[in-house]
Amino acid sequence: AQSVTQLDSHVSVSEGTPVLLRCNYSSSYSPSLFWYVQHPNKGLQLLLKYTSAATLVKGINGFEAEFKKSETSFHLTKPSAHMSDAAEYFCVVSDLGSDKLIFGTGTRLQVFP
Amino acid sequence: DTEVTQTPKHLVMGMTNKKSLKCEQHMGHRAMYWYKQKAKKPPELMFVYSYEKLSINESVPSRFSPECPNSSLLNLHLHALQPEDSALYLCASSQDPGGVRTTDTQYFGPGTRLTVL
Numbered sequence: 080a081q082s083v084t085q086l087d088s089h090v091s092v093s094e095g096t097p098v099l100l101r102c103n104y105s106s107s108y109s110p111s112l113f114w115y116v117q118h119p120n121k122g123l124q125l126l127l128k129y130t131s132a133a134t135l136v137k138g139i140n141g142f143e144a145e146f147k148k149s150e151t152s153f154h155l156t157k158p159s160a161h162m163s164d165a166a167e168y169f170c171v172v173s174d175l176g177s178d179k180l181i182f183g184t185g186t187r188l189q190v191f192p
Numbered sequence: 193d194t195e196v197t198q199t200p201k202h203l204v205m206g207m208t209n210k211k212s213l214k215c216e217q218h219m220g221h222r223a224m225y226w227y228k229q230k231a232k233k234p235p236e237l238m239f240v241y242s243y244e245k246l247s248i249n250e251s252v253p254s255r256f257s258p259e260c261p262n263s264s265l266l267n268l269h270l271h272a273l274q275p276e277d278s279a280l281y282l283c284a285s286s287q288d289p290g291g292v293r294t295t296d297t298q299y300f301g302p303g304t305r306l307t308v309l
Contacts, residue, residue, distance in 0.1 A: 113297070121303070125297055125299070128297055178296075180298060182235060184232075185234055
């Protein structure tokens with residue numbers, strides 16, 4: 080069965096410092112992995128997607144994530160946080176060919192000036 | 193253009209009202225989805241339409257009734273809702289449902305904030 084664990088419910092960083100949001104997954108088959116961001120009272124925006132083409136995936140707004148099969152992880156990073164990055168981040172897994180997305184519980188990122 | 197639009201943005205309704213939520217996409221996507229999201233929780237899948245046919249119903253109460261009149265439009269009809277149904281309702285679409293090479297990206301609309309009094 081598929082599952083996603085986001086290891087931190089809250090992460091706080093100062094503006095200009097690196098961001099690390101951690102995600103571990105469990106999947107029976109070849110998974111697709113996503114990171115979505117949700118700003119307050121908004122819909123979800125796709126940050127990036129892994130589909131087995133390359134283990135390091137670059138997304139929008141300077142975010143990237145690395146797929147590590149041996150660690151079943153898909154952590155999201157950004158070298159330098161911006162105030163506008165403050166939002167809720169969801170790690171999502173789906174099995175190949177499935178229309179169902181399995182969401183993690185979310186990580187709230189706070190960015191302090 | 194990866195835009196999914198939803199109307200209305202906000203809706204307040206009584207428990208005896210009948211209302212509808214509307215979702216539209218013009219990206220040629222063949223799958224459309226309804227999600228319910230409670231505060232501080234991830235979205236929960238409600239329904240999936242694939243090629244305009246209902247393919248997934250996640251045991252949603254019958255007071256929620258989806259409709260897909262055409263490939264661009266998805267409605268959610270609401271009747272006799274309960275206060276616990278208050279939530280953000282998100283619509284999403286994807287290009288190729290059940291794709292054999294990869295899971296298709298779902299693009300989300302901004303949501304309708306529903307309050308049931």
